[in-house]
Amino acid sequence: MRLSAAVPELTRQDIWVLEEAQTWHPVTEAYALAIGELKSRPTQETSSWAYQAAIHAVPPGQHGDNFRDQCQHGSWFFLPWHRMYLYYMERLARAVIAGRSDVSDEVKESWALPYWNYGRGGKYASLPPAFREPVHNGAPNPLFVRERNPVINRGGRVPNQAASWTTARLKQIFAVVATPGQSAGFGGPVTGWNHNPSEAYGALEQTPHNDVHGYVGGQGGFMSAFDTAPLDPAFWLHHCNLDRLWSVWLSLPGRLDPTQAAWLDMQFYFHDETGQPAVSQPRQVVDTRALGYVYATPPVHAAIAAVVAPTAEQLVAAGIEPIEGAPPADSFPPGPPPPHPPEPVGASDGPFELAGAATRVSFALQEPQSPPVTATAEVQQRAYLSVDGISGSQNPGISYGVYLNLPTGAAEQSNDAYVGNLSFFGIERVGDTNQDHGSHGLRHVFNASQVMARQREAGTWRDNELTVTFAPIHLLTESGETQQQADVATVTIGSVSLFRQ
């Protein structure tokens, strides 16, 4: 993204920066007032809270239209569509706030959606108290919903492993053509209009987007499902953070948005704050300044822009985890993936289940057979772990860390074995043929190249067998202790396979 010279009008701020400056900051207060008013409007009104949620998705079994049931997932349209969604919601909220007599002129002038930077860790991975108090000023608090993970409502924290965008940040390419076994880029695979995910997720959508939805919603909560997620006021802060991370990613060396007309010119339909239909295209939203907003810039962004190596502290403050022993801005192996497709070299025998406990699956590997892969030097070869056919009746409310060849009893979160998180946002849509582009299961593809290289170097990689461990990542309490969830909903994994490229 190349910033225009336009002067931004609005600055979206970190909700915790606001709330630490003042509990129930005027920006937060105005947000609550706006939501309260939107909730009171009739469902059929385009400006109602319920209609705004239906724009994202309608309940399973129902049909949307050109305006409703439109959210883009598992697609390179994920980021631009949600940016448009946030944009029109912000305009709507500002219109409501402008009409309030109990909001100052200063706030009316400058109000913008805040973002939740859970990647900072610690208490910042929890929702601020303003979102957790059932009552405010003697009335039901519009920012509070009971339909959340109760631990989150008691101040619980999204675990660091689920809140981190480290893996996404390393991606150098925005979008990759959807191919079996190929991990998607930062923003998502090249697709057409894509509501129900049927291809691998983009890295940012995979983690932290899907993870945070699951942890905040819990089992059966608003944030856990497509059609109810926007009913939680935390949804908008969550997506503002992802929108911000898109901007941060673009500020890193060599990152670019897609330039294909198929991406730039896709049309999506919304209503503005007056109820008038509006058409938006990704080309119109690639620059947040053109939309009239920027994000409050931590010092690290200025350092990145000035090509000055940021300090570890600056990175953490910006929600970027420092990575030791690895180039901070490169993926592994460096450069774009080769043009030939990955080749499967082994897969699990059949379906298996995850039900809240660590699960290990082993399967045999064969040597690659395809000419392009066998012609590639071993040190240059890539490896991808594909987890397919993921299904279940509901989001289990936790994610699982995925590890390769983790020795029994070894500490998890080992960088020499960890390839990513398995999360389940959208699982309730699996098999739903009332919607276009449904699937028999979700798919996650992890870039396992660096793990394979490290294990080869350490002598622990085996070319004839692979063991994959799925370890639950539990929520943290307000004090940072692990909160093991009981009765975790079962999810079924159709297959897990390794591809080489």
Place this chain on the structure above:
Amino acid sequence: MSAVDRWRWSHPEWTAIGLIGSAWLYLLIKNPSLTTMNMSTSRNPGSVLAPWLVMSVAMMTPAALPTLRHIGLSSRWRRRQLTIGLFVGGQLVIWTLIGTALIVVAPPLREPGLAHVSAALLALAALWERHSLRQRAARSCHLLRPIPLAGREGVRLTASAGVRQALWCTLGCWPVMLALSLGPNLSLPLMMILTGVVSAPLLSRRPRQLRGYTAWTLLLVAVATGVSAG
């Protein structure tokens, strides 16, 4: 490696594309005037089944190309074509059964006085195009469970996936299939148009918006067929 080789690596369904092309070539050769292809009731039913299968491959397999690419790329290199062949084979089982049934049932209906039946069925197909069950059937064609890389289970599940897709395609396209099999005069341009109607929602980037156009196309074809039938 040549550009052709690189293209083939990324498109294992190239053999299916060749099969589709061969099917259309056969139809063209059998019908040099490009106007009509009579499936006369006086012919040996066995010799009618062969053209029916060729027509099925030509008209129905294009919609399966994305699925064939997916299962090909998800297979071990040396099994790619076997996997694709098993899937197409599963589909052909269904087309054969349907063709056989139609050969038995249809002849009494293929009377010149009932030439408008084909037009009526195409008009019904236009209405059916907007029905939620048709749309669900089209989406179900897409759905594919993970298939084992090898072994008898891999063979069984691949072939059954082809059977399953053909069944959903039949549910989605039955008015068009009936119209083609019962109509006394089949024209190659008509077949090409209907192939587009059948395949477009499955190949489109935006199927929901396309359905209106496919319905209108079917209606126009129905009117044209009715008028030409006199």
